[in-house]
Amino acid sequence: MTTASAAALPPGLRSTFFEGLTAPEKKAVLAAARQERISPHQILQQEGDPAIRLWLLVTGRAAAYRLENGGGKLFLRWGVPGDAFGLATIVRAPARYLVTIEAVQEGSILAWDLPSCQALVLRCPSLSKAVNSVVANYLDGVIDELGARSFQTAEQRLARMLVLSARQLGRAGREGIELDLTNEQLAVTAHVSLFTATRKLSNWQDLGILKKHRGKIVLLSLSFFERISKDTWR
Amino acid sequence: MTTASAAALPPGLRSTFFEGLTAPEKKAVLAAARQERISPHQILQQEGDPAIRLWLLVTGRAAAYRLENGGGKLFLRWGVPGDAFGLATIVRAPARYLVTIEAVQEGSILAWDLPSCQALVLRCPSLSKAVNSVVANYLDGVIDELGARSFQTAEQRLARMLVLSARQLGRAGREGIELDLTNEQLAVTAHVSLFTATRKLSNWQDLGILKKHRGKIVLLSLSFFERISKDTWR
DNA sequence: CGACTGATTGACTGCCCTCAAATAGGGTGG
């Protein structure tokens, strides 16, 4: 599993994680990292386990969720290349992971173990700032999600999640923004039943603002869905 | 408004905020603080405003919420004596408040302005750790809340919120744990309509596990409500 | 051409919200 340390970051990868680091600092951080390959369904970290490593998704896709006591999964967010996880490792020394993260595609990560983290934080103070910033963003995002689930209808949550997913996962295609999502995945992320997801997608396809293929959604324009998700109509 | 600096902390106030500080450090932190009185409906910080001060609730009660674009308030949590807010001030230097906090009772706070914060963080590294810890707790709490609103019924959310509120606001009374909460406040915090809150409270009173007075709820035993809120019944 | 996974559609159900209206507690001023 664990392979050689990474000398250089894949080109084109942008991460808030490295912002504020000088070139030599960045080099030191990369030198301390171990690269690993990941496969679908692989659990990259499990909530409750001791937080002993911080890692960065380099390629692929991951899902962050929390297990509820009924056995259900509370979806929290997608992880895409450049996203950092296991931040508890740095944020408070002896900690446990707050959420579970599972790979949903083939890909790779860069990981730092606990001693490396501590050494790097001492060497690069800006690293600590970056981590705090990421945590604050997560908090902000979760609060937004709470608002969505509290005040928005199923249709609005679907539209909202399409917008968010498009920004994270979307590829620019011939006809619009292409998303590799099954109806079920969208349903889970928007916290809507599979059937209402299907029905709304059908509606939108009939309206011509969307095209569906198996496991794929093409949004002709984001603005439609932004409008739907924000409309307060009273 | 702003009054003399606080030489000593009110006795009996326990805050995670001061854990890990040595006695002289704690003295320095207190010396840099300004004490202020707060009154109901006073906005202590407003989401979106620049985060220019960190503060600690000393006495009284506050409500943290976020304003939704429909004009509604998304309740997030109660603030009770010992709770720290405005953490964005420390966590990432030029930041804005994530949430709005409003006083709901008479009380007082200790506040540190931005320069003081920066000086204190340099002087007391453990302060930074404490702040991170508090932020992580908030994140954990919000995720829990998201789970509750996603998977629990109105009844379960009410029971859960009674338990949480009891731990934060509850006083030990003759007949049980006393809570100063109106039906409407409970309804808002559990994200349930005022009417279903009233109905469930009536049910529970009929069952004899609860007593109601105007603006006050007395729980005879927490375990009943813990069971209700956790029951997954399938 | 099966077999499997993903998508679709219709019928039904139920939780909980909305709205309307009445009741009760608690303080105030006369």
Added chain:
DNA sequence: CCACCCTATTTGAGGGCAGTCAATCAGTCG
């Protein structure tokens, strides 16, 4: 002490959003 007011609380009736269940259809891959 009583009249009054304002807020908190209670109760009932009705309805809608969206979830559940069952069955069928479609796309992909061996």
